[in-house]
Amino acid sequence: MKNIFRFIKNLILFRLEYLPCFKRKFEYFGEKSMIHYPLMISNFKDISIGNNTTILANSRIQIFNYLTGDKAKVTIGNNCYFGFHLSILAGGSISIGNDVLIASNVLITSENHGIDPESSIPYMNQNLECKDVVIGDGCWIGEKASILSGVTIGEKSIVGANSVVTKSIPPFSIVAGSPAKIIKKYNFENHRWEKI
Incomplete structure (x- = not known):
């Protein structure tokens, strides 16, 4: 009896991502995809997750349509893998392609608070202020990076650890720093990454 109770407790507390009632909350939740508990999600019906995508524990996906x-x-594509403590904050739409490693x-955010210091309203x-964010197919986003509103990251680009991406990045680029700058681009003729 103890083992059955422990199994049910584990299923409820830590494995709700496997239950059909959890998956039905989303606009789309693909086959073999999972989000590990604990997590924070708002506006399930505005979130689509492709097939074979994993989001590890202590992550949050919040959409602020009620404010904006x-x-x-x-929208998250197929075959993605996202690490612990992912934060997706959406005032504008956020689109993440296929085969993305995070x-x-x-932090991926498509919103920012107003910053009018003359207003009597606190920040x-x-x-x-909302602008859409797009992360292309095959990108790799390093540890503790921040992707800010209005940014498009081109296909198979790499964002270095601790980078703050404030401007769009062309495909096949490596960026690093705060604010992030392009440090390498892939040369298809020479078949190697080259410093900029």
Whole structure:
């Protein structure tokens, strides 16, 4: 009896991602995909997750349509792997392609608080400024990186650890720093990464 109770407790507390009732909350939740508990999710119906995608524990996906009046969505492709403590904060839509690798403690945000110092309204209550974010297929986002609103990261680009990406990145580039700058691009004629 103890073993049955332990199994049920484990299923409920740590493995809800396997249950059909959990998956039905999303706009789409692909086969062999899972999100590990604990997690924080809002607006399930505006989130699509492709097939064979894993999001590790202590992550959050929040969509702020109730604040913006917009219809932002979060779309995640197939065969992605996201580390612990992922934060996706969507005022505008966020689209993540297929085969994307994201390390732990990464922030992806398509919103920012208003920053009018002359307003009597505190920054946290000022209107959100929202711009869509796109992360292309095959990208690799390093540990503790931040991807800010309005950014497009081109196909198979790499974002170095601790980088803050404030501007769009062309495909097949490596960026690093705060703010992130291109340090290498892939040369298809020479078949190697070359310093910029």
